[in-house]
Amino acid sequence: MLSAVSVSSGGEDDSFDSEEDLMFSDLSSEEDTLMTTEDAEHIAGSARKSVFECLDEASVSRKAEALVVQTSSLLSLSTHEAKALLRFYKWDENRLNDEWFSEEAKVRDKVGLLLEDRDKASGEGTSTSAQGAVDPSLCGICFENFPEDDMFAMECGHGFCRSCWNSYSQTAIDEGPSCLQLRCIQPSCNKLVTEDVMLSLVQDAARRDKYKQFWLRSFVEESRKLKWCTAPGCSMVLKCFDCPASDTPLDVRCDCGHLFCFTCGEETHRPATCSMREKWVIKNSAESENLNWILANSKPCPKCKRPIEKNYGCMHMTCAVCKHEFCWLCLGAWSEHGERTGGFYSCNKYKSKDKSRGADRKRRDFARASLERYMHYFERWNANKASCSKARETLDRFRGLEDLLTQVSTNTRTPMSQLAFIPEACKQVIECRKTLMWTYTYGYYNFDKEKAGNMKEFFEFLQGDAEYSLELLHNCVEVDLHKFVDAENCGDVSKGEFNEFRSKLTGLTKVTRDYFEKLVFELENGLEEIKARYGSV
Amino acid sequence: MDLSRVQKEIKEISLDKASGISVRVMGNDLTRLQGTINGPKDTVYEGGVFVVDIEIKGVYPFEPPKMRFKTKIYHPNVSSQNGAICLDILKDQWSPALTIKTALLSLQALLCSPEPNDPQDAVVAKLFLGDHPLFERTARHWTRTYATPGQETEGLTQLLEMGFTREQAQEALDGAAGDLNAAIAALLG
Known part of the structure; x- marks a missing residue:
């Protein structure tokens, strides 16, 4: 349904704006597409309105043909020549026109006409x-x-x-x-x-098709404004009207339901930038962090060489594996420690060692500090990621075999059509968890020691606020809801109680959405402003 | 594969005595050929005869023939280990309008003017640029040792020693694509 509408509105770029509202209102009148309407609204909220459209292959072909015909009449060439020229200039008709009218012979030579x-x-x-x-x-x-x-x-x-x-x-x-x-x-x-x-x-028909497909692929893959949907098996194309700068994320949702970042083609990751996401993912997968941890927190047992972590107590260590007793500071056997060496608890052997050991300790301290910082952000990033997939499971349970929504509908004697607010809340949780996840990446890369200060406090304040309201919402949709699912066991629930739940959940959904929009907006745009205003404080 | 084209190409090469290249058919189909290039005058390869293995695939001439030096040669664009050749027309610059003859002539031209800046064998290329006299000495030595006629077919000498006539021996070797044991089996069988 959505695709049909958006395709028909996709004839000309400028006509799209005026038709968009119509497209959404058209949908909201349909009972069975309630979910889709919500998605569309989400996009309208979280991504800028009317910045992209979703096309199927046929309409992409039509767009390509239209561009070719337009170019061929402008340059008075055959459509095939125009097509070849456009491909050479990555389907950027402006660049082609500029170069064509300034040095036609050179362009012809380059393209082979x-x-x-x-x-x-x-x-x-x-x-x-x-x-x-x-x-x-x-x-x-x-x-x-x-x-x-x-x-x-x-x-x-x-x-x-x-x-x-x-x-x-x-x-x-x-x-x-x-x-x-x-x-x-x-x-x-x-x-x-x-x-x-x-x-x-x-x-040969198969080869002819292949050849035509190469043209279509060239059009989609080489035009800056077009991208294939990144969902497996989906052949839709997303068109962005106003391409963002190279590192600026832009969330788009294909009509197939798949949500991704138009700029880098990966999962959505606002407010973190595309390069932050990439660095972060590499960092998370890198073994180096594990090695760093071992380096920072453990020493090998001087006898059996197993890494040992010292988490409390005095310097007198006993290896848990080989029972060897040694001094944590100098790694010498404990039996040699006594009055001679300045007493059990002030190992002067350590001090008398050369400077390289001091440098070694400094490196350890630095590694530990940077690791602790990374762990702080990573743990929270990861926890939100886990919550996000949990919330997805919950959403599936509303629809799938368990069909929780039907149970709620029976238990509370409410028609299904009035329960849309529940999956909507759940979707909001998913969306927010994802955003929250990437705010930690954002924080990790934006607020290292030098840049810290009140900017960081402001960021953490906004993040904390958003997180708090999300926790309330998440709790409400996962825990409070169960009262109405299990109603058979607990006896009937009053209509009033359910209405109360409904207004609480709807309210929380809205508040949380607002918080997160504010958060993303501030992080993406406001920080510079705030820096200018309060930077000197 | 376009057999008639390969046949015509071979015929044409055999008619041309002046260019210093020749081609022989190995085995009983036209997929394996053996070309020879005479080392160009006034180069370190002068006096040598270089054997090139040629493999013709089914898509020929729309894809290039595979060529490899069978004779060891000391040249920046040829692997000193396995004879692999770095030449644009044998890769992406191939055109079906080119032939085995033009490819062999290009190889001959490559012997006259090596391209050390686009090397196949980095060690040779380094020597070519860094210590040219030593490069020349080595290349001459290799030409004498490996490319002087009579020495490159060890199998042939061995078959001659076994008492076969030169013609018999050569035919058997060619029929077995140069494999000595297969040639002996064919001669005795």
Whole structure:
């Protein structure tokens, strides 16, 4: 439903804005698409309105064709030539037009289109063929003679037999998308094999389809404003009207329901930037953090070499494995410690050691401090991630086999259509958990020691506020709801009690959404402002 | 595969005596050929005869033939270990309008003018740029040792010693794609 509407509104970019409201209101009148409406609203809330649209393959093809036709009439070229030019300029018609009108000959040469001047083209053609094959009926590839009809040449005049042209084109298609820029068989010739020539040569249906698909892929993958939906198996295309800067995340939701970041193609991660997300993920997977921990917190037993962590107590260590007794500071055997060495508890051996040990300890301290800081952010990031997937499970339980919503509906004698607020709350939890998760990444990269101070406090205040209201909401949707699910065991619930629950949950959903919008907005835009205002405090 | 084209190519090469290249068919189909290139005059390869293994795949001539030096050669663009060749027309610059002959001629031209800045064998290329006299001495030595006619077919000498005629021995070796044991089996069988 949504796709059909958005496709019909996708004819022209400027018409989209005016039709968008219509699109949403259209949907909200439909009972069965209540969920979808919510999604759309979410997007309208969390992402800027009318910044993208979702297209199916057919309408993407139509858009590509429209662009080609428009360009071909502007430059007075055939559509196939226009298509080749657009592909070369990554479907950026403005760049193409600029370069075309300033230096057409150079552009033609780069792309492999001959000059329109027919005399020159044919003159060039005959001169090269004069050097090469003297006999115009001889194919220079299979070395057979053919009647004129079986020979084929493009405007450049390099003739080869149709069968060789056919194999040449098919081999190129089999090799992959580079067939879109296939050149004439003649090695010295730069003439591009355009789409019309290619399709006249290749009769094999599978290869023709493949070739057409390469064009579509080129259009989607090379235009900056288009991206395939990243959900597995989904062939929809998202179009962004106003592309964000390279590192600025932009949340988009495909009509298939998949939500992702348009800029980097990964899961949504606002308010963290795309590069933060990438660094963070690499950091989390890197073994180096584990090694850092071992380095910072453990020493190997001097006898059995097993790593030992000292978490409390005095310096007199006893290895749990080999029972070796040693001094934690100097790693010498404890039996050698006594009055001679300055007493059990002030190991002067340690002090007398050379400076390298001091440097070693400094490194350990630094590693431990930076690790502790990382652990702080990572634990919270990870906990929210786990909560997020828990909430997803809850959402599934509303619909799936357990069908909790139906139970609630029966127990409270409320029609299903009035229960939409419950999954809506749950979706809000998922969304917020995700945002909260990435605020920790944001915090980790934005507030290291130097930049800390009141900015960090402000950030933590906003984050704490948002987190608090999310905890309330999450608790309400997961714990309070159970009263109404298990009603059979606890006896009937009063209508009033349920209404109370409804207004509490609806209220919390709204408050939480507002908090999170504020949080993301402040983090993405406001920090600079606030810095300017309070930076000197 | 376009057999008739390969046949014509072989015929054409055999007619051309001046260019210093030749081609022989190995085995009983046209997928394995053996080309020879005479070392160009006034180069360190002068006097040598270099054997090139040629493999023709089914898509030929729309994909390049596979070529490899069988004779050891000391050259920046040829692996001194396995004879692999770094030459653009044998890779992405191949065109079906090129032939085995043009490819062998390009190899001959490569022997005249090595491209040390796009090397296949980094060690050789380094020597070529860093200590050119030593490079030349080594290359000449390799040409004498490995590429002087009569020495490159160890199998042939062995078959001659066993009492077969030169013609018999060569035919058997060619039929077995150079495999000595298979050639002996064929001659005795």
